[in-house]
Amino acid sequence: MNREDFPILKNDFIYFDNGATTLKPKCVVDALDDYYLTYTANAHRGDYDNSQKVDMMYEEVRKKVTQLIHNQDPREIVFTYGTTDSLNMITFGFMEPHLKKGDEVLLTKAEHASNVLPWLELVKKIGIVVRYIPLTSDNQVTIENIEKVITQNTKVISIAHVTNVIGDIRPVKEIGALCKKNNIYFVVDGAQSVPHLPVNVDESNIDFLAFSAHKMLGPTGVGVLYGKLDLLEKMKPTRFGGGMNSDFEADGIVEYKSVPTCFEAGTPPIAGVIGLGKAIDYLLKIGMDNIHKYELELKEYLLLRLKEIPNVIVYNPKSTGGIVAFNLDKVFSQDTAVFLNQFSICVRAGNHCAKILKDELKIKNTCRISFYLYNTKEEIDRLIDVLKKSDQIFKIIL
Amino acid sequence: MDPELRREIIVDHYQNPINKGLIIDDTYLKANTNNESCIDNITVMAKIEDGRFMDIRFDGEACAISTSATSIMIHLCLNKTVEEVEELMAEYEKMLNEEEYQQEKLNELIVYEDIYKQPNRKKCAFLPFDSLKKIIKQYKERGQ
Numbered sequence: 417m418n419r420e421d422f423p424i425l426k427n428d429f430i431y432f433d434n435g436a437t438t439l440k441p442k443c444v445v446d447a448l449d450d451y452y453l454t455y456t457a458n459a460h461r462g463d464y465d466n467s468q469k470v471d472m473m474y475e476e477v478r479k480k481v482t483q484l485i486h487n488q489d490p491r492e493i494v495f496t497y498g499t500t501d502s503l504n505m506i507t508f509g510f511m512e513p514h515l516k517k518g519d520e521v522l523l524t525k526a527e528h529a530s531n532v533l534p535w536l537e538l539v540k541k542i543g544i545v546v547r548y549i550p551l552t553s554d555n556q557v558t559i560e561n562i563e564k565v566i567t568q569n570t571k572v573i574s575i576a577h578v579t580n581v582i583g584d585i586r587p588v589k590e591i592g593a594l595c596k597k598n599n600i601y602f603v604v605d606g607a608q609s610v611p612h613l614p615v616n617v618d619e620s621n622i623d624f625l626a627f628s629a630h631k632m633l634g635p636t637g638v639g640v641l642y643g644k645l646d647l648l649e650k651m652k653p654t655r656f657g658g659g660m661n662s663d664f665e666a667d668g669i670v671e672y673k674s675v676p677t678c679f680e681a682g683t684p685p686i687a688g689v690i691g692l693g694k695a696i697d698y699l700l701k702i703g704m705d706n707i708h709k710y711e712l713e714l715k716e717y718l719l720l721r722l723k724e725i726p727n728v729i730v731y732n733p734k735s736t737g738g739i740v741a742f743n744l745d746k747v748f749s750q751d752t753a754v755f756l757n758q759f760s761i762c763v764r765a766g767n768h769c770a771k772i773l774k775d776e777l778k779i780k781n782t783c784r785i786s787f788y789l790y791n792t793k794e795e796i797d798r799l800i801d802v803l804k805k806s807d808q809i810f811k812i813i814l
Numbered sequence: 815m816d817p818e819l820r821r822e823i824i825v826d827h828y829q830n831p832i833n834k835g836l837i838i839d840d841t842y843l844k845a846n847t848n849n850e851s852c853i854d855n856i857t858v859m860a861k862i863e864d865g866r867f868m869d870i871r872f873d874g875e876a877c878a879i880s881t882s883a884t885s886i887m888i889h890l891c892l893n894k895t896v897e898e899v900e901e902l903m904a905e906y907e908k909m910l911n912e913e914e915y916q917q918e919k920l921n922e923l924i925v926y927e928d929i930y931k932q933p934n935r936k937k938c939a940f941l942p943f944d945s946l947k948k949i950i951k952q953y954k955e956r957g958q
Contacts, residue, residue: 781853814821
């Protein structure tokens with residue numbers, strides 16, 4: 417759908433790597449251009465017209481994010497440099513001062529590196545304990561399995577809403593209720609969910625949510641950290657400098673600004689934030705429900721057509737996100753990706769930064785097709801035609 | 815080089831690599847490619863005695879280019895001295911970087927002469943040599 421809005425699609429190529437980053441509609445790029453070409457100014461600084469316009473545009477995006485993730489107060493929206501940055505701020509700004517030795521954090525082995533490595537740092541720094549929620553045979557998270565590993569020391573559950581390799585959608589509403597009942601902080605990596613389906617932080621009792629603009633039609637270098645207001649008020653800044661302080665003296669007495677400005681030290685990615693606002697407008701106009709339904713339709717069509725190719729192994733037929741992880745039998749995933757590239761089809765090969773998922777999948781590397789709203793069944797047909805030639809793979813790639 | 819022949823050599827080394835499978839023996843030096851690549855994972859182990867490669871083995875999961883290059887490397891470096899291997903590596907690096915090189919010194923490695931046209935695969939072609947470099951470094955540091 418909406419292919420005409422994406423100038424890049426005039427080129428003859430098929431983009432199936434939306435889990436990594438997405439293409440940009442013209443309206444988003446126009447919004448960046450507009451800022452750079454007609455009203456450039458810093459935010460929160462000047463008394464002249466352009467500066468005030470920038471302020472207004474920048475702050476307006478907090479409200480748009482609020483509409484997208486269904487929280488109540490725009491002050492709960494912090495602009496960051498991406499999901500990784502947001503997760504690091506949560507871990508080191510909030511969790512480090514609030515957790516103590518022996519406190520347990522539950523993750524899964526399907527998590528992206530950015531939701532594993534900060535926690536492993538806290539293991540070294542303050543002696544928290546990281547435990548992994550066992551996955552079902554379909555690599556899913558269930559409430560029963562979480563209940564099995566919760567102890568009285570469990571203080572945090574930090575998981576992706578949708579995982580980036582398997583594409584399974586975690587039951588966040590039920591997990592949120594479980595967290596509330598057990599006094600556990602609920603941290604959600606929304607990098608693969610916020611762009612693709614409705615997210616409701618209030619209904620799911622999510623304490624912290626992290627996501628990136630560039631995976632949802634927006635610019636690179638911008639992300640969002642959502643935190644419940646009372647928690648953000650207890651979070652410590654992890655970056656210090658201009659814009660986030662209200663006063664300081666030479667003797668070290670410092671006063672920081674209030675939430676969320678105290679977390680946005682330095683000049684923020686202003687154009688990027690404004691571009692994110694445009695991307696949110698664009699997505700909400702289509703409707704997150706419609707996007708999710710459409711991607712699922714594409715996924716089901718792909719699974720159906722892949723049955724025509726006997727040497728394809730699909731690792732996640734049952735997951736309900738728009739991701740298909742597969743390999744050609746006896747072919748290394750990177751070779752498959754290079755082969756598809758010869759036909760201008762972009763897919764990702766590798767472990768997709770989920771390096772411990774190999775323990776569960778029993779395979780280290782896969783090819784990943786991840787859909788977005790502009791993909792079509794015709795593109796899938798072209799992929800299938802190419803995969804049917806895969807017995808010639810070495811003739812084509814060597 | 816004739817593309818058909820080139821393909822045949824690469825596929826043959828990929829599907830039937832030389833000395834695949836590691837052994838437990840701590841007289842061998844070991845290196846892994848994980849630092850250089852997120853996806854190709856090859857471990858190389860070698861036994862060097864009196865400055866000569868007496869045995870080289872490998873294991874891992876990697877693409878056709880990396881795996882075949884590892885097999886060809888083992889084939890060419892077995893029974894060679896450290897200096898000879900270093901010389902071979904230097905020539906090979908020159909070829910991959912599109913510099914002038916002595917083709918006759920490279921033997922089967924010339925199957926990768928066109929790999930510079932695919933910059934992302936250049937790394938694959940050199941990957942096993944990264945491990946061998948690490949092994950040589952370890953050997954020299956031991957002062958043997």
